[in-house]
Amino acid sequence: MNRHDIVIVGGGIAGASLGAVLAEHAGVLMLEMEDSAGYHATGRAVSFWEETYGGLAVQPLTTASGPMLAAPDPDFCESPFLTPRRTLHVGRAGDAAARDRLLEQFGAKVDLVPVDPAALVPGLRPEWSLGVLEPGVCDIDVAALHQAWLRRFRRLGGEVRLATALRRAEARDGGWRIETDAGAIDCGVIVDAAGAWADDVARACGVAPIGIAPLRRTVVQLRVPAMPSADLPLVMDLGSQFYFKPEGEGRVWLTPHDEEPSPPCDAAPEEMAVAEAIARFESVVDWPVEAVERKWAGLRSFSRDRAPVYGFDPAARGFFWFAGQGGFGIQTSPAAALLGAALLRGEALPPQIAGIDPAPYSPARFR
Known part of the structure; x- marks a missing residue:
């Protein structure tokens, strides 16, 4: 025993x-x-x-974790797990309330800067006129x-x-x-x-x-040769309909921010969610999509x-x-x-x- x-x-x-x-x-x-x-x-x-x-x-758990991820104990890992990225929260005119709520809820806790989003993302379609920059955001290895x-x-x-x-x-x-x-x-x-x-x-x-409810999240990797730079911020919709971020030169990781209820399983992407992700992406930027290189799904579990x-x-x-x-x-x-x-x-x-x-x-x- x-x-x-x-x-x-x-x-x-x-x-x-x-x-x-x-x-x-x-x-x-x-x-x-x-x-x-x-x-x-x-x-x-x-x-x-x-x-x-x-x-x-x-937020309190994320904020407290930041220093430990950025400068881990050398006995744990010799290299930081974070690399700078930034997030640009974007919206259209109808998302003004969501922008104001973000600033009100987190403005005293997190560094947030109202910005012109077109200045940070070349090719952003003009109707996406609202922007809030979160400069401290990092990618995690x-x-x-x-x-x-x-x-x-x-x-x-x-x-x-x-x-x-x-x-x-x-x-x-x-x-x-x-x-x-x-x-x-x-x-x-x-x-x-x-x-x-x-x-x-x-x-x-x-x-x-x-x-505890599992919810499926879909992700696709797109080949987008016209993407201006691999150093662009993560772009996140104020209305929670998408986010995407560069993944090297000419590639983007994109999700339609879906939360489809699912039993616990080896999750797989559904074609409708993939198509919806691409449609939302193309409504935000004018970078032509050359190919879907990968697609996958995972289960995010919420109380x-x-x-x-x-x-x-x-x-x-x-x-x-x-x-x-x-x-x-x-x-x-x-x-x-x-x-x-x-x-x-x-x-x-x-x-x-x-x-x-x-x-x-x-x-x-x-x-």
Whole structure:
């Protein structure tokens, strides 16, 4: 029989980051149902560090994560995970209320500058006349970050078991007995970091689900030889209908910002969503699209109020939720991991996140 202090279910950015913090002081096993960790949402992310992305509930976690991503501890990684990008929030005349709301909500927290968008994006169609620049936005090297978390986890003694799914679990003897494809495991705490499968994992453990909803997001890579520069900002619609960003010379990553409800699955793009993405792109800039080079989809998982869920389930002793990160789990992973570890261990928050209130993220809000 295997015995561990903590079993984390899920090896994506959520499980890997939390495990890398917990493994310093506990025996931690990570169960990943796929043959490789991060196969689903983490491996398909178009990720950037943007303080306004995700709304006011997510912003404190993003802001606190910024310094840790820009200048990581050399013991964690020798290179920063961020490179400058900027975001240009754009809109038409009818989006003035959305622009004003963005400035009102975040103007005191984030550096935001009203601008003429045509001055920043050559070829922008004239009706896109409203612009707000968010100059601090950066691209994130997602693969490097995820691998750094896993590397630290293993170095501290954490164990990863791939192609091993939790099938069921039962509370017993002050802890849990977990049945997996490879046999039984005993542990003190189960961490549900299973992303789109978070509610399924809870049910398998006899814990009531809290309503984590997977939503499909479509992404396409376009070849656009007329694109003026690879250094252009990420362009994000104030009306939440698209965003796109350069991905090297003459290439763009584009999403129609879709959120189609989906069961947990190996998500695939639908042709209608791809066509809608291209149509929206062509309505914004006059850069002719030469080809669709790639297309993919991933599942972003949200709680009912769209804020992450971190903490022990009040009705299930030893069951810890670390889920519902939506599309923000990568940019918030350093702060979220510190927060989750402090809550799990019952400790004070560390200095890097001392100003964050954990209450809005508690699963108790759904019980």
